[in-house]
Amino acid sequence: MAEESIHAVFSRAGCDGSLCALDIDGDGSVRVNAAEPAVPASVFKVVVALEVHRQAEAGLIDLAEPLRIDPALRLIWRDEAGPPEACAEVG
Numbered sequence: 001m002a003e004e005s006i007h008a009v010f011s012r013a014g015c016d017g018s019l020c021a022l023d024i025d026g027d028g029s030v031r032v033n034a035a036e037p038a039v040p041a042s043v044f045k046v047v048v049a050l051e052v053h054r055q056a057e058a059g060l061i062d063l064a065e066p067l068r069i070d071p072a073l074r075l076i077w078r079d080e081a082g083p084p085e086a087c088a089e090v091g
Helices: 002-012 040-057
Strands: 019-022 029-032 075-077 087-089
Touching: 002 029
Parallel strands: none
Antiparallel strands: 019 029, 075 087
């Protein structure tokens, strides 16, 4: 089973780890310590990568070209625990 193999890799590396991989097109999943809390930066970049590739597939961006992010469009959290509606534009 994949979960056992992943646990073995973590063990050989002398560390603990977690993983939750879901099949986007189906109901399959691999979960190793998936209920453990994770640092948001560790998981947020996965969501950003998925969105970048979604936009590239839709023809909205070209992955061969530099992608400029306008600093005026940055978002910040007003409240660490708040929902996305708590975001404010920084100008």
